[in-house]
Amino acid sequence: MTSAVTPTGVVVAPPGLERAEWLRVRRAGIGGSEVAAVLGMSQYVSPREVYLDKVGELPLDRPRDPALEEAAFWGHVHEPTVAAVFADRTGLAVVEGPGTLAHVERRWMLANVDRYVLAEGESTPSSLLEIKTRSAFQLDEWLAGVPDGPALQTHWYLAVTGYAHAHVAALLGGNRLIIHRVERDEGLIEHLVALVGEFWQGVLDRVPPPVDGSEATERLLGHLYDVRPKAVTVADPDEVLPLLERRRELKERAARTEAELREVDNSLKAAAGEAEVVKVQGQVAYTWRQNGPFAAKRFAATHPSLAAQYRRPADALDADRLAAELPDLHRQFRARRLIVNTPKDTAA
Incomplete structure (x- = not known):
């Protein structure tokens, strides 16, 4: 039996693995x-995507959003620096870990810890360090504490390792380091293990999580399948007809809400008149400033000669030419559109 390297963590993979093997x-x-994704709390990855990855239905090393790749790159670059500054400012020694850990009893609980922390006079780690690199726009959130996503990740690592506390160091905007100490919360850990364990059992049983309404799931479904042009699926009416009826009801409700909201906004605009700022009881209640999108077409129609002076050539991809010369490649990058047929009125 593998020996534990933390109170409840055992090594299941050494450091420095090739990316494909690590995946x-x-x-x-x-x-x-x-x-966070498993719990439906990620804006980038849905529970459905995690499930499909775990059962091998997605490419092992599929491309990610370029913005996420860039953020991950800079996070990796800054990690040693943040670890060194954390050690300098706290007086706690940090060391790199022995690789990927799993819980000694629940081997499906995995952890790739950024650094391990040794208190003064200790020869073995007694806590861990999670390192984050974030935008300066998140400073207020980090000043208030560890945000939900990193907090869940940190508690998961505490669950795997068995440590009583952890440290989280976040570099905000490249020039502000925020350090928090996170105490082990047994109630939260028990809850996490139960919820994530239920998800993992679904992976083992090949029972996918339900489709949710997140943008992450919408993006996944938009690019998940290799579309077969003009292919037809005969759907189960007991499954699809209630969804279509629910969709119709929601669309009607949204239309009513949009009209009611427009009525309220129009009343507010009428009350503003020619003013840009409206105050109520001495406080600014709302503004209606002339700083929105520029109406280029209306300007060009009203002042054609002046508009001609301010035109500039656009450097744009010729999608029409691409479609004509490389139709199959063009199709791969077209978004899928959902168009629901409206039943025709067959009344005499």
Whole structure:
């Protein structure tokens, strides 16, 4: 039996693995960076995507959003610096870990810890350090504490390792380091293990999580399948007809809400008149400033000669030419549109 390297953590993969092999190791369980997604709390990854990855229905090393790749790159670059500054400012020694850990009893609980922390006079780690690199716009959130996503990841690592506390160091905007100490919360950990364990059992049983309404799921479904042009699926009416009826009801409600909201906004605009700022009881209640999008077409129609002076050539991709010369490649990058047929009125 493998010996524990932390109170409850055992090594299941050494450091420095090739990326493909490391990704295969990750498919054997749930890692800390996936917990928020499993719980439906990630804006980038849905529970459905995590499930499809774990059962091998997605490419092992599929491309990610370029913005996320860029953020991950800079996070990796800054990680040693943040660790060194954390050690300098806290007086706590930090060391790199022995690789990917799993819980000694629940091997599907995985952790890739950024650094391990040794208190003064200790020869073995007694806590861990989670390192984050974030935008300066998140400073207020981090000043108030560790945000939900990183907090869940940190508690997951505490669950795997068995440590009593952890440290989180976040570099905000490249020039502000925020350090928090996170105490182990047994109630939260028990809840996390139960919820994520239920998800993992679904992976083992090949029972996918339900489709949710997140933008992450919308993006996933838009690019998940290789579309077969003009292919037809005969759907179960008991499944699809209630969804279509629910969709119709929601669309009607949205239209009513939009009209009511427009009525309220128009009344507010009428009350503003020619003023840009409206005050109520001495306080600014709302503004209606002339600083919105520029009406280029209306300007060009009203002042054609002046508009001609301010035109500039656009450097744009010729999608029509691409479609004509490389239709199959063009199709791969077209978005899928959902168009629901409205039943025709067959009344005499």
